[in-house]
Amino acid sequence: MRVLSILTTAFAACTTVSAFAIEARDAATVVGDIRTLTTQLNTLQNQLKAFQGGAAGTGAALQIQGTEQTIENTLKKAAQDASNSPNFGNSGSADVANAIVGVERNIYSVLDLLIQKKSAFATAALGFSATGLVLQDLKNLKSQTDAFGANASAKLVPELAKLAPLLLSNIDYHYSVAIDAYSS
Numbered sequence: 001m002r003v004l005s006i007l008t009t010a011f012a013a014c015t016t017v018s019a020f021a022i023e024a025r026d027a028a029t030v031v032g033d034i035r036t037l038t039t040q041l042n043t044l045q046n047q048l049k050a051f052q053g054g055a056a057g058t059g060a061a062l063q064i065q066g067t068e069q070t071i072e073n074t075l076k077k078a079a080q081d082a083s084n085s086p087n088f089g090n091s092g093s094a095d096v097a098n099a100i101v102g103v104e105r106n107i108y109s110v111l112d113l114l115i116q117k118k119s120a121f122a123t124a125a126l127g128f129s130a131t132g133l134v135l136q137d138l139k140n141l142k143s144q145t146d147a148f149g150a151n152a153s154a155k156l157v158p159e160l161a162k163l164a165p166l167l168l169s170n171i172d173y174h175y176s177v178a179i180d181a182y183s184s
C-alpha cells in the first residue's frame with residue numbers, strides 16, 4: 001500500500017514536471033490572459049456601478065479592492081507570459097493586437113466609473129482613506145499595464161509594433177485623467 005502510494009506520488013511528480021516543461025507560452029496564452037482580464041474588468045464595472053459608498057458600502061468597497069488586486073495579478077501574469085513567449089508571428093501578432101484594442105473599451109469604462117464614484121469612495125468607511133487607496137490602485141494598474149504593453153509590443157511583428165505606442169499612450173492618457181481626478 002505504502003509502496004504504491006509512493007509510486008503514485010512519484011508518478012504524479014513526474015507528470016507535473018513534464019507538464020510544466022511543455023507548457024509553452026505563446027500569443028494564444030497572452031490572448032487568453034486578455035480574455036481573463038476582460039471578464040475581471042466587467043466584474044469590476046458591475047461592482048463600481050452598484051457602489052454607493054458610506055458605512056453600508058464597506059463590504060462593497062472591500063470587494064472592489066479584491067477585484068482590483070485580481071486584475072493586477074492578471075496583468076502581471078500577462079506581462080510574464082508575453083516575456084516568456086517567442087515572437088508572436090503574423091497571425092499571433094494580429095490576435096494579440098486585436099485583443100488589446102478590444103480590452104481598451106473595458107479599461108476606459110472602469111476608469112470613467114472610478115472618476116464618477118470618487119465622492120462615494122470619499123464616504124466609504126474603511127477606517128482609512130478609500131480615495132487614497134483608489135489613487136494607489138490606479139498608479140499600480142497604470143504601471144502594470146505599461147509593463148504588459150511593453151512586453152507584448154516586443155513580440156509583435158514590426159508593422160504592428162509600430163502602432164503599439166499610439167495604442168498604449170491612449171490608455172496611459174485615460175489612466176492619467178483618472179489619477180489626476182484622485183490627486184486633487
Ligand SMILES: *[C@@H]1O[C@H](CO)[C@@H](O)[C@H](O)[C@H]1NC(C)=O
Pocket residue numbers: 076079080081083084147148151
Ligand atoms: C517584462 O519582460 C522583461 C524582459 O523579458 C522581464 O524581465 C520582465 O520580468 C517582464 N515583466 C513582467 C512584469 O513580467
